Each structure stands twice: as structure tokens, then as C-alpha cells.
Amino acid sequence: KPKKRAGLLRWSWRFTKLAAVSGLGYLIYTIYDMRNPADQEEPDPSKKTLVVLGTGWGSVSLLKKLDTENYNVIVISPRNYFLFTPLLPSCTTGTIEHRSIMEPIRNFLRHKKASVKYYEAEASKIDADKRIVYIKDESEIKADSKSTEIPYDYLVVGVGAENATFGIPGVREHSCFLKEVGDAQAIRKRIMDCCETATFKDQSPDEVKRLLSMVVVGGGPTGVEFAGELQDFFRNDLRKWIPEISTNFKVTLVEALPNVLPMFSKQLIEYTEKTFDEEAISIRTKTMVKEVTDKYIKAEYTDPTGKKVLETIPYGLLVWATGNALRPVVRDLMSQIPAQGDSRRGLAVNEYLVVNGTENIWAVGDCAIANYAPTAQVASQEGAFLARLFNQLARTEEIEDQLKTLSVAQASAKTKEERDETLTTIKDLQKRARRTRQLGPFEYSHQGSLAYIGSERAVADISWFSGNFATGGTMTYLFWRSAYLSMVFSARNKMLVIVDWIKTKTFGRDVSRE
Ligand code: FAD
Ligand code: NAI
Structure with a gap:
């Protein structure tokens, strides 16, 4: 028996060594491949032009x-990069550096088999009738050519959404938002x-109190995650290096509804509110912000008797996280299409993500309304669905072209054998065409919702078979x-995030201002 055990040990040791060497080899190959892309096929002008707007979750998942x-x-x-938004709140306090969650779109596109053109520009208008996108270079450096037109055969709109302000006075002028890298950088600077x-x-x-009052408006996941990150920053770093701020630094989360995180299950809402209470983050629910000035917000609080009370909350930092609004280019496109009439929150699409009232425009992600929440999860599944759809469309078109050629060949065939042979090929191709056309409509598969709530705790509503599994705490984190x-x-x-x-x-977060 001891002999058998020694033999087994030797074999498992050999196996471990082999696994480690293959793992290392694979890693070296991945890095080599990443840094040395192969030559790409040149675009073929006879092929259809597919224009993709945006480099966010929806568009990049399609391009992948x-x-x-x-x-x-x-x-x-x-x-000109993809941004991994779920970790953006961590960039506001320097838990993660912003470049760690940015992937240059050039690197990504350079690894595709056939080359892809990229223009750093904004689509300013889409002309659905003429099938043209008008684009403008809005970057700092402008050259002779700064706006142009791009004709398309197929168009995918994945431009995401803007920050909703509901026209509340002063929001745009005085708040920080949290959607882009620049927003996270601005918040980090402002905290310091x-x-x-x-x-x-x-x-x-009074001024010290105001300056150290950090107000977050919107108790959705963006507001909650940011409030949690900010309190972590204060507890773990700021109060150690700047002890004078300890008594006055205060994070307040303002939410119009009776509770935060409305999309999570009741027990997780309660868990989040309890955690915030322990962490001394103040939650002001049933409080609707009505006006913002440079030093305070005016909000309407509904007390337990239903009476409305107007309150003034001073702030040093104000982060506005009240959800999404339409981008102008999307609003303009909707106004051109009568079938979009009733839609208010985004481009209404059918079950294949085709924009209602058009034949050759698709929409993905936050700018599309397909009855799902505007999340990265939905956008990436929609993008992947469209990739399958376009791959299949190309195969079907190829088969249809072959069928046209074969029908001509069959008509001009001289012998019966030739005719029979062509007919067999036609039947085979028709079968293949039927198979390729069989792509079902888009179906979203919800994997669950996750949110970080600070102090190394998270909440998760996970879809489990046909049910739901709710959990919160350090293991969930x-x-x-x-x-x-x-x-x-x-x-x-x-690697960068790790x-x-x-x-x-090990060293804590950096408290320098830039
Ligand atoms: P985006 O990812 O916003 O991409 C839009 C793209 O369009 C961008 O590249 C933009 O530059 C480009 N664009 C804008 N205007 C134009 C124009 N005129 N012309 C051409 N291009 C244009 N969802 C989750 O599921 N889980 C999470 O944990 C999560 N965390 C989040 C945290 C934060 C802080 C935020 C803000 C969002 C979070 N979300 C999360 C939501 C998620 O990020 C969005 O639902 C998702 O980004 C939507 O993808 P999209 O492709 O529609 O838009
Ligand atoms: P949201 O729409 O989810 O929440 C905004 C909140 O702001 C709402 O609860 C609303 O009642 C409140 N609000 C609106 N106006 C107000 C006012 N004047 N005063 C006070 N409160 C007001 O927006 P959020 O958090 O920006 O998220 C946008 C989308 O991104 C959502 O679909 C969300 O699910 C997704 N997301 C998901 C995350 C995750 O899964 N971890 C993280 C961040 C965003």
C-alpha cells in the first residue's frame, strides 16, 4: 500500500508540473498573440457596409x-476605448485606477480577421431615408476634415444614454455625474x-461642515455603490491622513422613493440600509431634489403623515445619479420615424432588435427599449445576439447568390446528368438556407444583480434555476x-485590476489631488 501511495503521489506531482508548464505556455502565447496581431484581410468594397455606433457594452459585444x-x-x-462600467465607482476614490478598466478599441479591432475602420467622432444625425450617418470630430484637435457623411447598408445604434436631470434647475451646472472616466476623475479631484x-x-x-458634506442623489445601484466606496475611502484612508476632517465628514444618500435599490429583493434592501446605518452613511428616502445651487440642494421630504416639507442640504461634493435620458441623436432619429411615436425612453425595437419602422437599423443597449433594464448584462447579450444575426445574414446572402448562379447553370445545362447534378446541389443549398434562417428572436437570460455596498460587503440577487437566491455580506463581496x-x-x-x-x-489609496 505505501508503494501504491508513493506512485500515486509521484503521478499527481508530474500532473501538477505538466499543468503548470502548460498554463505558463498558454499565458506566454496569449501575451505574444496580444502584442503581435496577424495581418488582416482588407475590406472588400463589393460587400455590404455595416456601420456600428458606439464602443460600449452593446457595440463591443457585437464586434467581439x-x-x-x-x-x-x-x-x-x-x-476610442471600451469602459468596464461596473468598476467605475471604484475609480472615484482610487481603489482602482481608471486605465485598468479601459481597453483601447484599436487593440481590440486589430485582432479581428478582416480589418475594421474606426473613426473617433460623434454621430450627430442619422438620416434613415438616405441611409447616411453624419459624423463630427468633437475632440480637442481639429484638422481640415472634421465632419463628414458615412453611407451604410446596415446600421447598429449602440450610443448608450445620457445622465437624466429631469430639467431640475442647477443640476448640470453644479453636480458631478458618474458615467464616464472623466466623471470619476472629476469626483476624485473634488473629494480631495x-x-x-x-x-x-x-x-x-459652518463652511467646514458644508465642504465635508458629500451628497449623492439617486439611490439606484450607481448612487449606492459610490456612497459605499466613498465611505470606505474616508474610513480606511482620509481620516488617517487628515484627522481634522474626522468629525465633520459625512456621506448622505438622497432618494425620492421610500427605499434604495428598488430593483433588489426586500431583504437585500433592508440589509443595505442596515449596513449604511452601521457605516454612518445617512439615507434620506422619500426626499425629492427640486433645485440645486452652488452650495446646497433644495429637496422636498414627505413625512410619515404625508405632509411635504422643504429642506435645504448643504454640500461640498454633489454626485447626481438619477438614471438615464435619451441622447439627442437618438431623439432626432425617433422623430423621423412615425412608428416610434409612443416611445419616450428610447428606440422601440422588435424581437430581433430591429428599430420599429425601419428595415436596416438595429439598436442595442441603453438606447434601445426592449422591455429590459438598461444594464451591461442586457446590452452585451443583445450585442452577441446581433453578431449571430449578422453572421447568419451573411451566410444566407452567400447561399442565395450561389442559388441564383446555379439556377442559371441548370437552365443552360446541356445533358440530363448535368441538370440532375445541379438540381441536387440546389436542394442541398436550399436545405442549408432553411437551417441558417432559423435564428429565433432575442431572449434575455437574467443571471442576477450584484452591487457593492461598502465595508467589503455586497448584495446579490442571483437567478437560480427558475427561482431567485438573495445574499449579502462579505462572502458575496x-x-x-x-x-x-x-x-x-x-x-x-x-492583471491591472488585481x-x-x-x-x-497594502498601501491604501492615494490622497493627492490630481
Ligand atoms: P455604453 O456602454 O454607455 O456605450 C455607449 C457608447 O456610445 C460609448 O462608447 C459612447 O462614447 C458612444 N457614443 C455616445 N454618443 C455617441 C454618438 N453620438 N455617436 C457615436 N457614439 C456615441 N450594468 C450592469 O449590468 N452591472 C453593473 O454592475 C453596472 N454598473 C454600472 C456602474 C456605473 C457607474 C454605470 C454608469 C453603469 C453601470 N451599469 C451596470 C450599466 C451599464 O454600464 C450600461 O447599461 C451599459 O453601459 C449600456 O451599454 P451601451 O452599449 O448601451 O452603452
Ligand atoms: P436608477 O435609475 O437605477 O436609479 C436612480 C434613482 O434616482 C431612482 O431610485 C430614482 O427614484 C432616484 N431619483 C430620481 N430623481 C430624483 C430626485 N430628483 N431626487 C431624488 N432621487 C431621485 O439609476 P442608476 O443607479 O444610475 O442606474 C442606471 C442603470 O444602470 C440601471 O438600470 C441600473 O440597474 C444599472 N446599474 C447597475 C449596477 C449594478 O448592477 N451593480 C450599477 C450601476 C448601474
């Missing part, structure tokens, strides 16, 4: 799975500016981290 050799693909977006200004010589006590790490775009991003997490845990 699209066989680019079937089309002349043109990508237009003012952002408020802390440093609060400790300026002879600052009055570890699950949250591993789930998002596995979803981060590339091996490079994954390094950032280790760096933050």
Missing part, C-alpha cells in the same frame, strides 16, 4: 463575435479639494469581486 470578413465594418464613437479646503486656515465651522474580475475585458485589464486591489490593500 462578428465575422468581420463578411462586411465592410465601420465603427464610430467619440470614445473639499478635504483640503475644509482644513484651510480660519475656515468657519468576494463573489462580486471574482464575478467582475472574470468579466473584465482582457487579460491585461484583469494589482490595483493588492496595492490598495
